[in-house]
Amino acid sequence: MKDKLLKILDRKKILILGFGKEGQSSYRIIRQIIPESQIVIADKNKGAFSLDGFQNTPACKMISGEKYLEGLGKYDLIIKSPGIPSHLFPKDIAQKKITSQTELFLQLYSKQVIGVTGTKGKSTTSSLIYHILSTSFDDVVLVGNIGVPPFEVLEGIHDETKIVFEMSAHQLENISVSPRFAVLLNIFQEHLDHFKTYDAYQYAKFNILRFQKDGDYLVYNTDNPVVCGGVKNGEVCQDQIPLSLVHHKGIGVFGTADGEVLVNLSNEKQTVDFTKRKQLPGKHNLMNIMAAVAICRKLQVSLEIITRAIFDFKGLPHRLEYIGKYKGVYFYNDSIATIPEAVIEAVKTLKDVDTLILGGKDRGIDYSGLVDFLLNGKVRNIVFIGKAGDRILAEIKETKEILGFNCFRIKRFQEIGDIVLQNTEPGKICLLSPAASSYDMFSSFEERGGAFKKIAENL
Structure with missing residues (x-):
């Protein structure tokens, strides 16, 4: 690993752009591989450098504040954090000098990577695939948007390691190498504050x-x-497993209305009954299950082991989590x-929702479908919060004067x-x-979910 990465990084003037969790792991690995090299770290947030062990030295220069993006042209390689x-x-800088942990990691290990993306469901599906594979293989890791920067596991990867990589649009944005196994669950409007246009967001996902x-x-x-449109209109690999x-x-993996999964691959045709599952309710989760089944069968895990592991899977917090x-x-x-789309699916899945809490940071996505759903639905109480809540409420009142x-x-x-x-x-x-998004009042969706739990527990 070190030799391969050394060839990419050696004798280059390197800038680490963004010094959160991923930027810090980039620094640690580069410093380990090239101890004498000068590394420049830039972050808009001055507080990013308040960690022990990081200070301005001849070998480590730190830049912060509003001008942190100035002078990018003087670097040979810019390792950008996903959130920027x-x-x-400038276009010439973006095309020639910017890379990322995801891109570098894929250059080294793409043949061992199972990449999972989708506007919704990628964390659950990645974790489910990891859970299933861990029952059959000794050497499996889970990295990416789930919270583990890929560089954190570099030293433990061997030729037989299976790498499950949850990939956000931000991580996919700058890559030029795709994983050997790619799972694309869905694409809806999201992150328009980062990508500015829905087309740009879609383009990143299709990477x-x-x-x-x-x-x-x-x-x-x-x-x-x-x-479906992107796959049909693009140049894609020949080995495809559709889900529906x-x-x-x-050929494909298919789900029925009552929760059965039909596995129809080249060498098998079987049906698995998931109607009695409790931890992964709803059609959206059945799709996540189908994706995990497809990948794990390709990796020669038996359907019996897959089924048992899925029923053992506990699910992830903050995802239709019963408090x-x-x-x-x-x-x-x-x-x-x-x-x-996620809200609509949640209300349909739970059925007896009487009070729904909506809103947060407004990122400019289209709420017309949700408004129509609520106006024709059975939810009796809706709580609105934040600028997104204000816009949803305004659209509801503009559409209908007398509400039910x-x-x-x-x-x-x-x-x-x-x-x-x-x-x-x-x-x-x-x-x-x-x-x-939660970022108007909270640092993450996890913090928001935690605050909601406390409210319920303290009633």
């Missing part, structure tokens, strides 16, 4: 398959119009739901508790499924 938008850079070659594999959701909850013909019953009300935390449900506009997240107690019917559900 590429549109901030997961854009550079695949003969001998690579693509698993994709044919029910999602954007994914609608069509059940030909508990408090004051007669059932509480569910779906803080990860930052797009309208109660609307509550709150300024503080903590106000949710009183509204739930006073308005939610006992025996019904209160659901946090915001259809918006």
